[in-house]
Amino acid sequence: MFYEMTIAGCKRQLPLCPVNDELYIAAFIMFNDVEVTRAAAKELLAKAPEFDVVVTAEAKGIPLAYEMARQAGNKDYVVCRKGFKLYMRNVIETSVDSITTDHLQKLCIDQDDVETLKGRRVLIVDDVVSTGESLNSIEALLKQIDLTIVGRMCVLAEGEAATRGDITYLNELPVFNPDGTVKE
Numbered sequence: 001m002f003y004e005m006t007i008a009g010c011k012r013q014l015p016l017c018p019v020n021d022e023l024y025i026a027a028f029i030m031f032n033d034v035e036v037t038r039a040a041a042k043e044l045l046a047k048a049p050e051f052d053v054v055v056t057a058e059a060k061g062i063p064l065a066y067e068m069a070r071q072a073g074n075k076d077y078v079v080c081r082k083g084f085k086l087y088m089r090n091v092i093e094t095s096v097d098s099i100t101t102d103h104l105q106k107l108c109i110d111q112d113d114v115e116t117l118k119g120r121r122v123l124i125v126d127d128v129v130s131t132g133e134s135l136n137s138i139e140a141l142l143k144q145i146d147l148t149i150v151g152r153m154c155v156l157a158e159g160e161a162a163t164r165g166d167i168t169y170l171n172e173l174p175v176f177n178p179d180g181t182v183k184e
């Protein structure tokens, strides 16, 4: 089963995947899709406030954050990692429980990221916002730094995320019943 939609001018068929016995979601994977990544970055930037740094969470938000930073004139971007790496110093961390991952994940940034973010105007971006847990976790990390969050953007706002007033997005993404019909 697929859900067909047009994202930033690109028609795509998103495969439906089970979350549980009652809920299916459409998988939007920007990895391997340069055309959608570039087009979505361009459309989001057209709606974006002034910013200095793009921030996202590992992993699927990374190509979008990179491309937005690049198209905006090679601005900085910071990736909140989902695991500690040996080269990271003075790590600050929080946990994240997203809709598409079946276990609690960690989010962390290190001293170099903090230096990049300090005193800057920060734009948080992700491929999808669904429960909003990933966004909350990114914000929990950023709260520990003296910076200004100027916007929250995603390509697709899934389910009830589309009714939030604090996210700018390109398209709504419905959630589905097990037979592939859209959940009302």
Ligand SMILES: O=P(O)(O)OC[C@H]1O[C@H](OP(=O)(O)OP(=O)(O)O)[C@H](O)[C@@H]1O
Binding pocket: 057, 058, 059, 060, 061, 097, 098, 099, 100, 101, 126, 127, 128, 129, 130, 131, 132, 133, 134, 135
């Ligand atoms: O609003 P939420 O319910 O948090 O869901 C949205 C998040 O879930 C997905 O990532 P996921 O955590 O599955 O990890 P991945 O990008 O590493 O695959 C997606 O890329 C968002 O970051």
